[in-house]
Structures are given as C-alpha cells and as structure tokens.
Amino acid sequence: MFLRKDGIEVANFREYDSSSWGKVIFMMEAVAMRNRLITTVAMAAVFLIVSGPLFAHHGNAVFDVGKTVTMKGTVTEWFWANPHCFLSFDVKEDNGQVVRWIVETQAPPNIVPIGFSKQSFKPGDEVTVTLEPVKNGRPLGRLLQVVLPDGKTLDTVAGRNAEPYPDGAGGSKSENYPKQ
DSSP states (O other), X not given: OOEEETTEEEOOGGGSOGGGHHHHHHHHHHHHHHHHHHHHHHHHHHHHHHHHHHHHTTOOTTBXXXXXXXXXXXEEEEEOOSSOOEEEEEEXXXXXXXXXXXXXXXXXXXXXXXXXXXXSOOTTOEXXXXXXXXXXXXXXXXEEEEEOTTSOEEEOSTTOOOOOOTTSOSSSOGGGSOOO
C-alpha cells in the first residue's frame, strides 16, 4: 500500500513514527470497507440478473387464462415429481383422430392435501379433464379439474376442491412420492 508523506509516495512503513500508525490503520480499514462494498454491490447485481429467469419459470403468459376446455380422454401417463406433475391423456376428436394432451399441475406437496396421490391415475383410466389451454393451440395446458373413473372430482383451484379421499389415499405418506 502506498501512502503520501510530504507529497511523495512511500511504501516503507518504517518511516512513520508511532503517532502516524493510527492514520495508516485508518486508511487500511477504509480500503477494506471499500472492497467489501464493491463486493456486496457486485453480488447483489449478479443475484438480480440471475433471479429474473427463475421468476419467469412460474409465469402464466403461455396459458389462455380464463379460457377453459373440458374433454374426455384415456390416461397414458401420470408423471409424479417436482417441480410439477403432468397428466398425459389421449382424446379422440370428432374426425376420429387421436390427440395426445399433456397438462401440468402443481408439485406433489401442494396437491396431496387436495386428494391427489401417486396412484391417482393409471394408464387406461377414462377421465374427464378441465384445463386452461396454452395460447398457441398446441395440446397442452394447466389442469384445473379432473373427474376420475369412480366419479371422484379432483379440483386444483384453491377452495373449490371436493373432500380428499376418505380411505386415506393421498395425504403426506411416503408412498405418494417417487422413490429416488
């Protein structure tokens, strides 16, 4: 560290008498504080830049919010995992063509209390699905409600759900979560 004495830069601390050491220590602390401030500001800037895409993950922009579509189909897969569960099902259109739809719902810990479980759907189950489609017209959407083959209704919209399974299916049991 270089300090000024009589207008000349000096790197040798031995030239200072004992009364000058307070100034030296004060200057060293000032440099350390400045470095901490620069580091803190830089870390905050990086955090703000990186956090933007993380919030975008939970955006609703792709969904046609407010528009609902209800259709009957046959379950092909129930994907139970974080951060979202997915239900894949085939729908036979009026022209006879089969279209595979995929709808997402929330993470398992969020949907277990409203009656969903890892065993809620099996391939081949006939279900009636109400969903919020994506804007681009592809067969994708967000699951709002599903009627199971036994007539049980599972509703993902807060406050609208039927009672959870009385037989204990669902709930915070370890068998509801995938083995890792």
